[in-house]
Amino acid sequence: MIEKSFLNKIIKNPYLIAKLNFNQLILVFREAVKLFGEENLILELKSKNLQDKVIVIGDLHGDLLSLMRLVEIIRLENPKYVIFLGDIVDRGLYQLECFILVLALKIKDSNKYYLLKGNHETLEVNQNYGFYQAFLNRFKDPKKFNQVLAIYNALPYCVLLNESLLCLHGGIPEDFNAINRLRGIKTSEVNLIYENTAKSLLQIMWNDPKPNLKGFTESFRGREIKFFGEDVFTDFMRENKLDYLIRAHERFPEGYKWFFNERLLSIFSSANYRSMLTPIPASYAIIRNKTVMPKIIS
Numbered sequence: 281m282i283e284k285s286f287l288n289k290i291i292k293n294p295y296l297i298a299k300l301n302f303n304q305l306i307l308v309f310r311e312a313v314k315l316f317g318e319e320n321l322i323l324e325l326k327s328k329n330l331q332d333k334v335i336v337i338g339d340l341h342g343d344l345l346s347l348m349r350l351v352e353i354i355r356l357e358n359p360k361y362v363i364f365l366g367d368i369v370d371r372g373l374y375q376l377e378c379f380i381l382v383l384a385l386k387i388k389d390s391n392k393y394y395l396l397k398g399n400h401e402t403l404e405v406n407q408n409y410g411f412y413q414a415f416l417n418r419f420k421d422p423k424k425f426n427q428v429l430a431i432y433n434a435l436p437y438c439v440l441l442n443e444s445l446l447c448l449h450g451g452i453p454e455d456f457n458a459i460n461r462l463r464g465i466k467t468s469e470v471n472l473i474y475e476n477t478a479k480s481l482l483q484i485m486w487n488d489p490k491p492n493l494k495g496f497t498e499s500f501r502g503r504e505i506k507f508f509g510e511d512v513f514t515d516f517m518r519e520n521k522l523d524y525l526i527r528a529h530e531r532f533p534e535g536y537k538w539f540f541n542e543r544l545l546s547i548f549s550s551a552n553y554r555s556m557l558t559p560i561p562a563s564y565a566i567i568r569n570k571t572v573m574p575k576i577i578s
């Protein structure tokens with residue numbers, strides 16, 4: 281069991297995470313794995329009260345300053361749910377701090393905070409974009425990274441809010457029935473169904489919307505990954521009875537971007553993704569009274 285006072289301490293001052301030893305981190309990892317393991321691959325959240333707020337947060341990529349600002353915004357707005365769309369690590373200066381802080385929030389209030397799997401919550405991508413090496417530099421033993429992988433393997437992929445708004449990291453899969461087929465399945469059962477749904481799960485993490493495109497087309501991001509146009513997006517939304525989609529995965533000079541007649545909102549919550557020298561505004565989304573509003577983190 282983790283002491284609440286320990287969680288509060290690192291939430292209040294995440295720079296302390298750099299001083300924690302691995303045994304203290306293991307407690308956080310284990311508790312988080314337990315919580316994520318009890319969740320469904322498609323989280324179905326309800327907020328009946330029209331005044332309820334939901335905050336959705338995009339890629340962080342080790343941008344601890346933006347995350348600490350968001351923690352303050354969450355304190356002020358007091359939302360019913362906070363949904364992280366994944367890509368917490370890789371590239372930034374404070375990757376482990378961001379990861380542990382998100383896990384600490386989850387453990388402290390597991391019915392309020394949710395973390396979805398992004399394409400950077402995988403070993404292969406961490407080995408190419410920095411987190412794996414940063415972790416090894418600090419903890420030396422590659423076996424210790426299994427604690428991180430156990431979290432990645434237990435993460436859900438989507439939030440379905442009030443059966444009308446879908447949150448995910450990348451985009452819609454080519455199989456329009458995938459969301460329905462994944463509903464009700466526990467994250468711990470992902471390996472049992474993986475054969476049939478591997479492609480859909482990959483596409484949920486990796487696909488991108490593209491204006492003025494028809495159908496699905498090849499993406500520079502890799503094999504089986506697609507761009508999707510407005511026609512297939514509209515069909516997907518109709519078949520799944522959805523009003524809105526909120527996703528992350530891409531940075532835009534203006535901080536966020538609406539697509540497809542303002543039914544798809546793309547947010548990105550890291551301000552210094554490629555370099556401290558070329559910051560972009562970091563964004564998040566707030567949902568209230570069935571309205572989706574993008575916000576810049578100032």
Ligand SMILES: [Mn+2]
Pocket residue numbers: 339367398399400449528529530
């Ligand atoms: Mn991504």
